[in-house]
Amino acid sequence: MARTTQIKRKHMQVARFCRQYLQLEPVVDFPDGEYLCDASVQETLYEQLFSEDIKNPAPPRYQLRILKELVKRIEESIEDWDQYFHALKGLSDNLYTRLSHLLSLRLPSEADAAQQKCYVTYHLSLLDQNLGVGSYAFKQDPDQPGREEVSSASPDEEPHITLLESRNLIAASGTTGLRTWEASLHLGQYLLTHPSLVCGKRVLELGAGTGYVSILCAKYLGAKHVIATDGSDEVVANLPDSLFLNGLQGSDAVQPMELWWGHALVGTEEAQWNGGREVDVVLGADITYDKIVIPALVASVEEIVELFPKVEVVIAATERNRETYESFLSVCEGRGLEVVHAEFPVPPRSEQTGPFYNDLMPIHICQLRRK
Template identity: 30%
Template sequence: MRDSIQRIYGALLTPSKLPDQIHLSQEELVEHIIHDEHFQTYPPARSYQLKFWKHIVEKIELANEEADERIYERHISLLSQGAPSPFDYMNGPPAPSYITRFWNAPSSESNVRTSRRSIALLESRTTIEDGTTGMRTWRASLILAEWLIRRPEIVQKKRVLELGSGVGFLGILIAQLDGMRKSKLDETHSGLRGVPSLALTDVNRTVLERCENNISLPPNWFDATSLDRKESLKAQLEEINAEVIIGADIVYDLDLIHPLIETLGMALSAGSVSPQPYRREGLIALCARSEETLSRFIQAADSRGLDLRSEEWGSLGDDIFDDGWGGESQSSVRLFTVTLRQSRGTTQKILHSIS
């Protein structure tokens, strides 16, 4: 029941598609819609929510059932914000809405884990917005997506180019399919030939901006800390077999520190580097804007078994690159060399120095 309820609600489908006995599933409606963290963060348009809960309340009343007060509260709360008018179109097109599409990998595919996935997009609710039709997902994309879900080998481990990517639905799906591989990357590839990549393109700059924003939504991310995805990420990192891992200004959000450190740890320990003995290393440059964020980053690295060594910038000047911002000096940027721990102490010393 959860799947059908969330699929309908997330995709803004007509509530009439709900099961006839939906009034008997009030607890599921509360748990999987009202209290669901995803829908709290990425809710459908308010006009759709009104239509959805009106349908539910009517179903409950027609069945002479006692309604859960949380359902009534949600409906009343939406009504209190004003009911939509048939003349609203005169004030302009409806605002974009979050649309979430859920899908399951078929269990018949031996090279794909059976797992429920979601794709959340901010989409237009009109045919044309800003002079383009690319701000929403169209039927052909949905059909092609279903086809690829049943034939994931077409895009897995491949370098894929999508033309006219629109708001990013197909691209995100392809990335999720590739992230669900159980097997190691094809060992017959060498160098970058075996490294999957995905390029999304469009002719409209506004569409590309919307696409980029949608790709960055957390529900669409590849979560390195998720147990069912670590195996796939590990295989990709082993294929890349990087000797140096670099990153700049990627430590800015407390929620991202754990997956970042987990990915760093996997990249530093993946594959083999020759000639031996060679210790691969990471170079992370970050702006020390928040002492808490910096401290959490260092603590997370220590817990993961990574050693951080603070590097000195030396006599670097500002004569090569000038970003024109003027707000952050060289001294506010910290540089760390990251390696797998050989002996304890380095990271602890850094922690002590900032405490």
């Protein structure tokens, strides 16, 4: 039993580190030294994170920072080098070769790197059969009975969403839709625990941004159709890239669309909005961030509710300051919309297994209903 627990612990630490790295987390949880000195663990980390064959690699500056610390920890974990080489038939030099290569590159400055888009992969741990373990597995080393060797599936085989983000920028229009924010990740977790909310339904997302929630609904939750809307031309133009990265290119499952809050949906380009097609669910994440836009947002929600009386509206609202959130509640009250809070707190960071996001600010899951 103790050995099984030890194997599982190793397994989970390797998986957690890989998932945090692929999500470009600024602070990652490195596996314990006793696991890092395992050559098979090192080879797994190389193949999954640092190999030149990786399809959507992390930015070179990020790779270098994490790999330098990883190599340092590996070296510190090896107490007796002679015994280490004898027991493990030598140390794989792939990580060291990759580190040398990165050190030789002329990398962009931090300021220039901040201007560049990068691949970010969010692991959907709630879809794993074995929560917190995923596709990482251990098998017996045939040459050394009793010693486990890491055998891991490609991260592409685990449930995930990969996006191309500008994590440190906002769009020229002032929108924050070029990166995925915490409320989108939290709303995604809520939907994964309440899949019937969108399964077989027509979904409209307000402020889709990078498309995380829309892609989740279309690819993993069985939505009948998803309209991913945003008020920024630049953000809407980027959505096809997100769809391509997640195998939804050319699919009718997701339709990008520009939608300005506060502008009448009916009586503009067409007599019936969206060709008169029904909307069953409206979703929105982190769209209550500014008191100035809240009246227009709520006006659009009210109009959608009038068009589709049976529609369900779920919004994930990050409470960065109480005044802004109270403003949202007040405007809803004035428009005759009841705000019902679902009990779904942000899990502590230490308990998250992917995606990973800030646990210091409350994120409210709000259901809006006509009084």
